[in-house]
Amino acid sequence: MNNMEHKSANEWYISRFKLFEDKLNGQSKSFLHDIRKNALTSLAELSFPTNRNEEWKYTNVAPILKHNFIPAMISTVPKFQKEEIKPFLFKDFDYHLMVFVNGLFAEELSEIGNLPKGVVVDGLNRITKNNPDSISKYINNLSKIDNAFNALNTAYSYDGLVVIVPDGTILEKPIQVLYLNSSKDDLVLSLPRNLIVTGKNSQVSVITNYRGFGDKIYFSNIITEVYAGENAIVDLYKIQNENDESYHIEKMQAIQKQNSVFNHYNITFGGAIVRNDINTLHDDQNIETHYYGLYLAHGKQHVDNHTFVDHAKPNCMSNELYKGILDDNSRGVFNGKIIVRRDAQKTNAYQQNKTILLSKTATIDTKPQLEIFADDVKCSHGATVGHLDDTSEFYIRSRGVPQELAKSMLIRAFANDVIDTVKIEPLKEQINHMIFEHLHRVEIENEK
Amino acid sequence: MLSINNLHANVDGKEILKGINLEIKTGEVHAIMGPNGSGKSTLANVLTGNKSYEVTNGNVLFEGKNLLDMNPETRAREGMFLAFQYPIEIPGISNATFLKTALNEIRKYNNFPELTPKEFLDRIKDKTKILGLDDTLISRAVNVGFSGGEKKRNEIFQMLMLEPKFILLDETDSGLDIDALRIVSNGVNIYRNPNNAFLVVTHYQRLLNYIQPDFVHVLSKGRIIKSGGKELALELEEKGYDWIKTEEFEIENA
Numbered sequence: 001m002n003n004m005e006h007k008s009a010n011e012w013y014i015s016r017f018k019l020f021e022d023k024l025n026g027q028s029k030s031f032l033h034d035i036r037k038n039a040l041t042s043l044a045e046l047s048f049p050t051n052r053n054e055e056w057k058y059t060n061v062a063p064i065l066k067h068n069f070i071p072a073m074i075s076t077v078p079k080f081q082k083e084e085i086k087p088f089l090f091k092d093f094d095y096h097l098m099v100f101v102n103g104l105f106a107e108e109l110s111e112i113g114n115l116p117k118g119v120v121v122d123g124l125n126r127i128t129k130n131n132p133d134s135i136s137k138y139i140n141n142l143s144k145i146d147n148a149f150n151a152l153n154t155a156y157s158y159d160g161l162v163v164i165v166p167d168g169t170i171l172e173k174p175i176q177v178l179y180l181n182s183s184k185d186d187l188v189l190s191l192p193r194n195l196i197v198t199g200k201n202s203q204v205s206v207i208t209n210y211r212g213f214g215d216k217i218y219f220s221n222i223i224t225e226v227y228a229g230e231n232a233i234v235d236l237y238k239i240q241n242e243n244d245e246s247y248h249i250e251k252m253q254a255i256q257k258q259n260s261v262f263n264h265y266n267i268t269f270g271g272a273i274v275r276n277d278i279n280t281l282h283d284d285q286n287i288e289t290h291y292y293g294l295y296l297a298h299g300k301q302h303v304d305n306h307t308f309v310d311h312a313k314p315n316c317m318s319n320e321l322y323k324g325i326l327d328d329n330s331r332g333v334f335n336g337k338i339i340v341r342r343d344a345q346k347t348n349a350y351q352q353n354k355t356i357l358l359s360k361t362a363t364i365d366t367k368p369q370l371e372i373f374a375d376d377v378k379c380s381h382g383a384t385v386g387h388l389d390d391t392s393e394f395y396i397r398s399r400g401v402p403q404e405l406a407k408s409m410l411i412r413a414f415a416n417d418v419i420d421t422v423k424i425e426p427l428k429e430q431i432n433h434m435i436f437e438h439l440h441r442v443e444i445e446n447e448k
Numbered sequence: 449m450l451s452i453n454n455l456h457a458n459v460d461g462k463e464i465l466k467g468i469n470l471e472i473k474t475g476e477v478h479a480i481m482g483p484n485g486s487g488k489s490t491l492a493n494v495l496t497g498n499k500s501y502e503v504t505n506g507n508v509l510f511e512g513k514n515l516l517d518m519n520p521e522t523r524a525r526e527g528m529f530l531a532f533q534y535p536i537e538i539p540g541i542s543n544a545t546f547l548k549t550a551l552n553e554i555r556k557y558n559n560f561p562e563l564t565p566k567e568f569l570d571r572i573k574d575k576t577k578i579l580g581l582d583d584t585l586i587s588r589a590v591n592v593g594f595s596g597g598e599k600k601r602n603e604i605f606q607m608l609m610l611e612p613k614f615i616l617l618d619e620t621d622s623g624l625d626i627d628a629l630r631i632v633s634n635g636v637n638i639y640r641n642p643n644n645a646f647l648v649v650t651h652y653q654r655l656l657n658y659i660q661p662d663f664v665h666v667l668s669k670g671r672i673i674k675s676g677g678k679e680l681a682l683e684l685e686e687k688g689y690d691w692i693k694t695e696e697f698e699i700e701n702a
Contacts (some may be wrong), residue, residue: 132589167577274700308552313590325487341575346506390539391498391500391502391536392536394499394500394520395535395536396500396536397497397519397520397524398496398497398498398520398521398524398528398529398532398556399520399521399524399550399606400519400521400524400525400550400551400553400554400610400612401546401548401549401550401553402521402553403521405520405549405553406521409538409541409546410538412540412541413538413539413540414539416539416540416589417539419540420540431452432540443548444541444545445545445546446540446541446542447543
């Protein structure tokens with residue numbers, strides 16, 4: 001028998017790079033290709049994180065690394081009809097639609113529609129060809145490579161969402177971005193590279209919608225970079241419902257300018273191992289950042305949220321509310337880091353993490369990490385872990401409602417203050433629906 | 449309708465009810481009075497099936513059926529209702545959803561069809577009017593942002609909507625100003641009829657000026673130590689609970 005030599009994950013992905021490069025068809029001259037090659041060097045130098053790394057103490061990525069995933073570009077991309085993707089879309093409101101299949105832009109499935117003058121909503125590969133100058137100063141500048149997962153995404157960066165909103169422009173309709181991941185043949189590696197850039201006094205709302213199709217294992221390894229210009233308002237929703245056997249890692253890095261507001265919503269349903277790094281840097285004064293998170297896990301799911309607000313400048317505020325509902329043998333990790341730097345006087349920073357365990361075997365590791373170097377600040381944090389309240393359950397049942405439905409009402413009640421912050425009304429009820437679908441519990445729908 | 453025989457119950461391993469006997473017939477209103485810690489709320493919670501309370505002895509028959517074998521939702525569907533001393537807030541669930549779910553569960557159990565949306569709305573309009581409630585209440589989340597008085601009124605509203613046969617009022621007057629007390633009592637009096645029965649648990653006689661009981665029982669240290677007509681409530685108001693305790697003491701030492 002011809003035994004394959006055991007290769008490390010780094011070696012495996014480095015060894016596929018030549019095949020990827022061959023597929024680029026002469027695009028290996030672009031600015032992006034220099035970035036890729038540097039990242040490939042990083043990939044050779046950096047190891048994938050282990051539990052010995054403090055940032056990855058509770059999340060073991062070995063199960064991800066034992067598979068040899070095939071980067072989507074060098075794998076076959078499944079074809080979908082418009083009708084087939086409909087069930088995956090959030091509905092009952094108007095939106096510009098972008099669709100990516102295994103991280104590659106599917107123009108034929110997308111419906112971008114009319115955009116205000118100067119607004120770009122497109123795929124990264126097309127922009128790299130047609131207008132590289134519009135993005136070259138942002139890509140891989142907003143976000144730096146922290147670990148081998150980031151290096152892997154960057155080395156193979158090819159496609160992803162690009163949104164550019166010029167000064168003074170408001171997008172009335174949100175952009176819905178469907179990332180559909182699926183493969184019949186390979187264990188596919190989906191590597192979206194997303195960029196959202198907003199100019200002065202602009203406003204945009206983006207809903208990223210990650211979905212799995214079929215039951216084959218795949219791996220989404222994503223980087224999203226966000227630049228919120230002066231006085232801009234950026235809402236970024238992430239609703240992640242990959243299939244339960246897949247792996248999902250994203251690093252989101254935002255940089256905010258003066259008077260800007262950034263609202264990040266992070267709702268996790270799917271994935272066997274999920275890791276989100278949500279980072280924001282305050283690069284000027286009077287900035288507002290809101291993080292809202294909700295994670296639902298059952299079976300053996302592992303969901304790790306690492307959030308970070310870097311208060312580098314004075315007179316800014318951040319507010320964070322993360323809530324988890326964990327069932328069966330699932331495990332949650334929450335690490336909320338806030339740094340208030342010496343110059344960042346008059347900072348207001350608040351953080352809350354609340355978790356409900358629905359079974360005796362579900363667990364959560366929660367850790368606030370506040371590092372405060374300024375003296376005139378208001379900061380608070382709190383973490384609670386509990387179960388559904390017996391008295392509340394009794395109250396509901398004493399009205400004739402069966403126990404299972406009473407529990408569903410209490411789950412909905414618990415998730416409510418996060419869901420309530422969602423600004424798109426029809427999205428609220430659809431997220432509520434997904435909660436019960438995911439936890440396999442009786443649904444409770446509000447009367448219209 | 450309800451027959452309580454030698455009922456004993458524990459809370460956190462401590463015996464609170466020490467042998468309650470009480471017979472309530474259709475059409476009657478009974479009041480249970482007693483000092484704090486006498487076991488009034490325990491009785492209300494045991495009868496409605498709160499699992500934090502453990503029954504150690506005795507039995508309770510509700511229309512001939514063994515009540516203590518039923519879970520809380522079955523008791524409700526059989527026609528029991530507890531107006532809570534401290535109603536619970538349920539964010540994200542509207543009063544409409546809550547009541548429609550409860551009502552339809554109760555109707556299904558009793559082989560009645562679900563109410564049509566129109567029937568449901570008409571019933572809401574009817575009942576909110578009785579209690580002087582704004583009918584926008586129905587789209588608000590259950591008890592969220594309600595004042596103490598509004599919560600108590602909402603309990604009575606739920607009672608009117610669900611139409612139970614046997615109603616327990618647990619300290620419904622606590623925290624109510626005189627106007628709210630009148631409204632709440634009026635709701636109860638309108639609903640009171642020969643086919644239902646009430647057990648009113650209260651520390652003070654005040655509520656009984658508005659909801660006139662047929663019988664008054666005094667609960668002390670987990671036992672009913674005195675029963676009488678509504679004049680007993682007035683006597684308690686005048687003299688406090690101490691004279692009964694003394695009397696009891698004398699009986700025990702006789």
